Amino acid sequence: MAATPTVVLLPVWGAGHLMPMLEAGKRLLLASSGGAGGSPALSVTVLVMRPPTEQLATEVEAHVCRAQEDAAAAGLDVRFHRLPAVELPADSEGPVEFCSRAVQLHAPHIRAAVAALASPVAALVLDLFCTPLIDVAREAAVPAYVYFTSNAAALSFFLRLPALCEEVDGEFEDMEGGAADIPGLPPVPPLALPTPVMAKTKPECAWYAYHGRRFADADGVVVNTAAELERGVLAAIAGGRATRGRPAPALYPVGPVICFPEPAAGPPHGCVRWLRDQPPASVVFLCFGSGGYFKAAQAREVARGLERSGHRFLWVLRGAPAAGARSPSDADLAELLPEGFVERTRGRGLVWPTTAPQKEILAEAAVGGFVTHCGWNSILESLWFGVPMAPWPLYAEQHLNAFALVAGMGVAVAMEVDRRRGNFVEAAELERAVRVLMGGGEEGRKAREKAAEMQAACRKAVAGDGSSTAALKRLSNDIIMRMTADELARR
Numbered sequence: 001m002a003a004t005p006t007v008v009l010l011p012v013w014g015a016g017h018l019m020p021m022l023e024a025g026k027r028l029l030l031a032s033s034g035g036a037g038g039s040p041a042l043s044v045t046v047l048v049m050r051p052p053t054e055q056l057a058t059e060v061e062a063h064v065c066r067a068q069e070d071a072a073a074a075g076l077d078v079r080f081h082r083l084p085a086v087e088l089p090a091d092s093e094g095p096v097e098f099c100s101r102a103v104q105l106h107a108p109h110i111r112a113a114v115a116a117l118a119s120p121v122a123a124l125v126l127d128l129f130c131t132p133l134i135d136v137a138r139e140a141a142v143p144a145y146v147y148f149t150s151n152a153a154a155l156s157f158f159l160r161l162p163a164l165c166e167e168v169d170g171e172f173e174d175m176e177g178g179a180a181d182i183p184g185l186p187p188v189p190p191l192a193l194p195t196p197v198m199a200k201t202k203p204e205c206a207w208y209a210y211h212g213r214r215f216a217d218a219d220g221v222v223v224n225t226a227a228e229l230e231r232g233v234l235a236a237i238a239g240g241r242a243t244r245g246r247p248a249p250a251l252y253p254v255g256p257v258i259c260f261p262e263p264a265a266g267p268p269h270g271c272v273r274w275l276r277d278q279p280p281a282s283v284v285f286l287c288f289g290s291g292g293y294f295k296a297a298q299a300r301e302v303a304r305g306l307e308r309s310g311h312r313f314l315w316v317l318r319g320a321p322a323a324g325a326r327s328p329s330d331a332d333l334a335e336l337l338p339e340g341f342v343e344r345t346r347g348r349g350l351v352w353p354t355t356a357p358q359k360e361i362l363a364e365a366a367v368g369g370f371v372t373h374c375g376w377n378s379i380l381e382s383l384w385f386g387v388p389m390a391p392w393p394l395y396a397e398q399h400l401n402a403f404a405l406v407a408g409m410g411v412a413v414a415m416e417v418d419r420r421r422g423n424f425v426e427a428a429e430l431e432r433a434v435r436v437l438m439g440g441g442e443e444g445r446k447a448r449e450k451a452a453e454m455q456a457a458c459r460k461a462v463a464g465d466g467s468s469t470a471a472l473k474r475l476s477n478d479i480i481m482r483m484t485a486d487e488l489a490r491r
């Protein structure tokens with residue numbers, strides 16, 4: 001029997017990119033099975049690059065092993081191929097440059113791996129920072145798709161950036177008119193633009209623009225959003241307004257792609273146990289992604305703001321990375337919090353000094369609001385459970401996400417974050433935002449209503465007859481049709 005054609009996935013390391021892409025790969029495979037009970041017409045092969053640090057390598061290996069077991073248990077043909085390590089760039093000026101150049105250095109190994117696969121290769125699906133490898137797909141005469149782990153607003157920005165760089169003299173911050181035109185969004189203030197473009201002459205910005213240009217070379221872009229969440233932005237991109245003069249890439253909004261691992265055996269996590277003793281919608285949850293951490297000056301402001309707000313809270317607090325490490329460390333609460341804070345807030349607040357199971361927490365009825373760093377996965381998880389947000393963006397594209405949440409989707413109440421002071425938030429501002437988010441006023445009520453609407457939209461999108469299920473089916477059909485057409489042309 002001939003081997004099932006395989007879709008090759010190339011994720012970058014980092015849970016926020018790797019896990020959603022694996023989940024999307026599994027959903028694509030299921031979508032290729034022409035109806036209930038039919039066997040999938042596609043298989044999935046994941047090429048795994050070795051992450052740059054031992055800590056990340058251990059994390060990625062654990063994710064890969066779990067994903068392998070889950071796929072096997074579900075009877076899905078998902079295979080993993082670990083690529084040889086490469087000499088990583090030592091002189092890059094930022095994470096986008098580092099990641100993009102590291103990916104580029106893998107090209108020979110990826111070419112060899114693709115050529116050596118026993119199954120016919122149906123398509124390459126590349127992480128958003130892997131666009132140099134579109135050329136590898138072209139050499140192998142295989143279609144190339146980009147998997148965009150963030151939202152359509154960020155995609156619109158990437159696509160628009162090459163032209164925007166030419167239109168604007170000097171830095172975006174000094175832009176005449178004071179706002180960037182990002183198709184599908186209201187005028188975007190310069191301080192809401194992604195971190196890598198805040199210094200226009202640096203390689204970070206050049207790489208961002210490079211990827212934006214290359215997205216339009218791909219056969220399509222698969223986006224982790226739902227048509228119902230970002231209709232205006234998706235329409236603006238599809239109408240060519242972000243690519244101007246070049247046709248827009250085909251878009252496949254397949255989200256929300258969220259991975260829900262099997263619940264761990266044993267008693268619930270400490271945070272979940274604590275939440276189950278709190279009244280419904282009474283707790284504000286604060287969590288800042290895989291990279292967010294606070295120094296003492298900021299942590300003390302947060303503590304004061306929470307204390308004065310009078311609301312219940314669950315705060316995941318991390319400390320600065322240890323010497324030589326990239327990820328935040330577990331927080332030393334004695335060093336970071338004001339004296340007596342823990343005692344004074346005992347019973348109504350919990351500070352958790354290490355990572356916590358965010359999805360399980362957002363699923364609890366006691367959680368009424370989420371102060372988030374606006375990582376796109378965190379936003380999707382919050383919407384999935386209908387929790388309104390207060391945005392506190394820190395890095396990457398998060399300032400743009402925060403703008404889209406407040407100005408576009410209306411699912412969040414605004415909070416003033418001083419980007420020029422390292423994203424500092426004053427105690428009084430946090431107190432105000434928490435009161436608005438959790439209180440009975442008009443602004444909080446609107447955000448809650450909108451979040452409930454988006455929750456319903458998210459769940460509808462991924463149901464059997466939903467828009468994201470249809471987009472996955474369309475992607476699967478497009479891949480299979482191209483293979484068939486190529487096969488016929490070769491005969």
Ligand SMILES: COc1cc(-c2[o+]c3cc(O)cc([O-])c3cc2O[C@@H]2O[C@H](CO)[C@H](O)[C@H](O)[C@H]2O)cc(OC)c1O
Pocket residue numbers: 012013014015016017095096099149150154194195196374375376377395396397398
């Ligand atoms: C989308 O815009 C940016 C994303 C990143 C970025 O890069 C990155 C690179 C890696 O090698 C591993 C990662 O885990 C990783 C994560 C990451 O950002 C997060 O990605 C999530 C999914 O897209 C989510 O959107 C979060 O908001 C991001 O924090 C970096 C970057 O600039 C430095 C971006 O502009």
Ligand SMILES: O=c1ccn([C@@H]2O[C@H](COP(=O)(O)OP(=O)(O)O)[C@@H](O)[C@H]2O)c(=O)[nH]1
Pocket residue numbers: 015016017287288289290291316354355356357358359374375376377378379381
């Ligand atoms: O204490 C934490 C911090 C983060 N996360 C998870 O890590 C991911 C963070 O991804 P996101 O895109 O929000 O931000 P990033 O970490 O990539 O900046 C999300 O799935 C969160 O649920 C978590 O489970 N516990």
